[in-house]
Amino acid sequence: MTLPAWIVSLPLLAAVFTFVFPRIRIWAGIFTAIITPLMVVFLGREILAHGAIQMQVGGWQTPLGIQLYADGLSVAMLGITAIVIGCITFYARCYFTGDVSSRYFWPLWMFLWSALNALFLSGDIFNLYVTLELLGLSAVALVALSQTADALSAAMRYLLVSLTGSLSYLMGVALLYAANGTLSIKLLATTGAASPSIATAFALMAAGLIMKSALFPMHFWLPPAHANAPAPVSAVLSALVVKASFYILMRLWLVIFEPFINPSTAQLMGVLGAGAIIWGSVQALVAERLKLLVAYSTVAQIGYLFLIFPLSSITQSNHTAWQGGFYFVLSHACAKSAVFLAAGSVIYSFGHDRIKELHGIVRRMPVSMFAFALASVSLIGLPPSGGFIAKWLYLNAALTGGHWWWCVLIIIGSLLATAYVFRFFSRAFSYSPEVVEERPVPWIMEWTALGLALCALILGFIAPAVTTLLDAGNPF
Amino acid sequence: MTISLLYALVGVVLLGIGLYSLIIYSHLVKKILALNVAGSGVFLFLVATANQTSGPVPDPVPHAMVLTGIVVAVSATALALALACRIHQVTGTARLTENEPE
Numbered sequence: 001m002t003l004p005a006w007i008v009s010l011p012l013l014a015a016v017f018t019f020v021f022p023r024i025r026i027w028a029g030i031f032t033a034i035i036t037p038l039m040v041v042f043l044g045r046e047i048l049a050h051g052a053i054q055m056q057v058g059g060w061q062t063p064l065g066i067q068l069y070a071d072g073l074s075v076a077m078l079g080i081t082a083i084v085i086g087c088i089t090f091y092a093r094c095y096f097t098g099d100v101s102s103r104y105f106w107p108l109w110m111f112l113w114s115a116l117n118a119l120f121l122s123g124d125i126f127n128l129y130v131t132l133e134l135l136g137l138s139a140v141a142l143v144a145l146s147q148t149a150d151a152l153s154a155a156m157r158y159l160l161v162s163l164t165g166s167l168s169y170l171m172g173v174a175l176l177y178a179a180n181g182t183l184s185i186k187l188l189a190t191t192g193a194a195s196p197s198i199a200t201a202f203a204l205m206a207a208g209l210i211m212k213s214a215l216f217p218m219h220f221w222l223p224p225a226h227a228n229a230p231a232p233v234s235a236v237l238s239a240l241v242v243k244a245s246f247y248i249l250m251r252l253w254l255v256i257f258e259p260f261i262n263p264s265t266a267q268l269m270g271v272l273g274a275g276a277i278i279w280g281s282v283q284a285l286v287a288e289r290l291k292l293l294v295a296y297s298t299v300a301q302i303g304y305l306f307l308i309f310p311l312s313s314i315t316q317s318n319h320t321a322w323q324g325g326f327y328f329v330l331s332h333a334c335a336k337s338a339v340f341l342a343a344g345s346v347i348y349s350f351g352h353d354r355i356k357e358l359h360g361i362v363r364r365m366p367v368s369m370f371a372f373a374l375a376s377v378s379l380i381g382l383p384p385s386g387g388f389i390a391k392w393l394y395l396n397a398a399l400t401g402g403h404w405w406w407c408v409l410i411i412i413g414s415l416l417a418t419a420y421v422f423r424f425f426s427r428a429f430s431y432s433p434e435v436v437e438e439r440p441v442p443w444i445m446e447w448t449a450l451g452l453a454l455c456a457l458i459l460g461f462i463a464p465a466v467t468t469l470l471d472a473g474n475p476f
Numbered sequence: 477m478t479i480s481l482l483y484a485l486v487g488v489v490l491l492g493i494g495l496y497s498l499i500i501y502s503h504l505v506k507k508i509l510a511l512n513v514a515g516s517g518v519f520l521f522l523v524a525t526a527n528q529t530s531g532p533v534p535d536p537v538p539h540a541m542v543l544t545g546i547v548v549a550v551s552a553t554a555l556a557l558a559l560a561c562r563i564h565q566v567t568g569t570a571r572l573t574e575n576e577p578e
Contacts (some may be wrong), residue, residue, distance in 0.1 A: 025524055126541055140559075157557050163556075167491070170518050171518050174518060177541075
């Protein structure tokens with residue numbers, strides 16, 4: 001079974017090809033965007049039929065060899081990555097037409113995809129470090145692509161945070177290795193007892209990963225980086241890259257650290273999440289630029305992800321909470337990328353995204369605004385959408401354990417989300433007689449955003465199938 | 477105190493010095509140097525853990541990790557320096573300005 005290795009290496013090969021032969025960059029990118037999702041589908045079928053699979057790359061055994069590991073959770077993440085990056089690749093083809101940065105965009109874009117795939121398939125904590133760095137470096141370079149002073153400063157700040165976070169994570173890896181003598185996640189789960197070095201390792205790894213996932217109050221780098229990057233890049237940063245470090249934290253928590261963790265640590269994570277929801281939403285309410293509004297909305301939505309830790313520490317509802325958290329990851333990935341793409345089309349057409357001046361754009365770009373609205377349904381958590389299922393699972397988990405205060409928080413968060421989305425829509429739907437200079441938006445850019453928004457909606461209808469996939473191979 | 481414990485402690489101290497300098501200096505090159513010092517601290521700690529096996533042959537896994545880590549650190553430093561040069565060209569200063577998103 002060499003499929004996992006191909007899922008990592010196809011985008012990697014495409015990255016090298018697009019860099020060496022820039023003439024064929026667009027075709028190589030589109031070829032990868034079609035083939036990789038197909039491979040993920042086959043891997044998913046394999047795992048649904050036979051459970052989790054392991055692969056030793058090149059036949060080298062652990063600890064020196066590289067182990068790839070795939071279960072339902074990894075396939076769900078690979079799948080959402082394939083959908084989001086696949087769609088955005090078509091968007092980017094039009095967005096960058098005739099732009100000098102196109103030459104550097106394609107190799108970096110493929111490196112980013114390869115790093116994400118490798119991250120979701122890694123079976124040991126050191127490979128996770130390497131993939132985390134690959135991901136960070138390609139993401140930073142993509143943010144800097146537009147080369148304006150704001151974009152460069154945002155990229156530099158992002159790079160410094162990202163490197164500090166990785167170093168903290170690596171120190172945690174060193175401590176775990178020194179204490180247990182293994183790097184494999186599976187073996188670490190069975191060895192070791194509570195000790196100060198495990199506690200320190202957890203603190204270091206959690207701190208590093210929280211910085212990288214931009215959880216409040218470590219979110220300061222996210223809004224400038226996501227608002228100043230080119231639209232396809234912002235979409236993938238918000239949809240997938242911040243989730244990658246969150247995914248690692250969840251894996252480690254689930255498999256290695258859960259038995260050792262003090263309940264108050266889980267509550268602390270929940271409190272930070274609550275802070276993120278309130279602060280991110282309030283900042284989104286006062287943001288003056290559309291992309292900044294969307295970036296602050298990401299800060300708020302990351303807060304919901306971290307509610308998984310207090311909710312899963314309630315014994316009766318542990319499983320519901322994990323499923324809810326992952327449903328959040330999946331539906332937010334589709335919805336947020338759709339919103340960023342729609343905002344990107346606005347900038348492409350009008351050359352700016354100042355909300356005050358976007359009167360009546362609904363009539364000029366109806367498809368993009370429809371995509372924005374559909375995706376907002378999922379961001380707010382209205383039925384029928386993926387965001388609704390996620391919040392429903394969370395509310396169930398909180399009520400089963402009698403922790404009603406998390407329900408209050410989720411309801412406040414949804415109301416705030418409604419408020420910031422409608423603040424934009426009240427402008428977009430208003431009537432304006434003035435005629436503004438605009439550049440026509442290619443239909444592919446409008447329809448890919450709509451496609452992603454529809455995915456977020458469809459996730460609301462196929463919940464049983466998705467939860468079956470998440471449970472395949474018993475990741476929880 | 478064994479020699480490997482000494483190495484491990486020095487590694488932790490280097491990590492601390494690096495992180496401290498990263499926060500207090502605003503010049504970008506100093507920040508990048510600080511990250512490199514912190515990285516070396518982590519690598520030194522990893523090398524010290526190789527001494528855990530009984531017998532004369534050290535554990536090869538930490539060495540493999542340090543080598544990989546150095547490769548990662550070199551490429552990260554290269555990217556950081558390139559960005560710092562670009563920032564200096566565009567803004568005329570090698571410091572991060574407080575560009576609070578408007």
